[in-house]
Amino acid sequence: MGVYAYDKEVIPYLNSNLSFSKGIYVSQIVKNGPASKVDLREGDIITSIDDKELNTMNDLREYIYSKKPNDVVSLQISRGKINKNIEITLRKEIKEVKL
Numbered sequence: 001m002g003v004y005a006y007d008k009e010v011i012p013y014l015n016s017n018l019s020f021s022k023g024i025y026v027s028q029i030v031k032n033g034p035a036s037k038v039d040l041r042e043g044d045i046i047t048s049i050d051d052k053e054l055n056t057m058n059d060l061r062e063y064i065y066s067k068k069p070n071d072v073v074s075l076q077i078s079r080g081k082i083n084k085n086i087e088i089t090l091r092k093e094i095k096e097v098k099l
Contacts, residue, residue, distance in 0.1 A: 001064055001090060002033020005046065007056045023047035023078065024054055038088050045078040064090065 005024040006014065018025070023045040029035050048054055049063050050073050067073065069092040074085055 001060075001088060002030035002035040003040065003046075004028040004030070005057055005060070020045050020078070022053060022055055024057055024060060034088050034091055038086050039084075040075065040077065040086055040088070041079065043079070046075050047078055047083075048076040049073050051076075 003026050005026045007024055008020055008022070011018050011020070011025055026035075026040065026042055026044045026046060028042055029040060046054055046060070049060065052059075052063060054060055054063075064073075067090050069090060071090050072087050073090060074087050076083065076085055
């Protein structure tokens with residue numbers, strides 16, 4: 001999906017001014033990844049995917065790994081006081097191998 005994110009339990013160690021009750025905190029968007037093509041931003045909190053509540057990165061990974069390339073998923077995010085849905089098209093992870 002192209003994001004680095006933290007579970008809510010880790011956030012107090014990284015930013016003592018930030019707290020939230022559910023979801024995962026997006027810390028970085030991978031350049032040219034699927035998330036960079038939609039309105040997902042660093043600092044967003046992903047609360048659910050396809051109406052499945054997220055509380056850990058593992059929740060997100062398990063769901064994403066159950067999908068196929070080109071599947072479209074709907075993220076529910078919180079951005080400050082704004083809540084919105086974002087659709088994102090998944091793609092196959094490409095890993096560069098250097099020999």
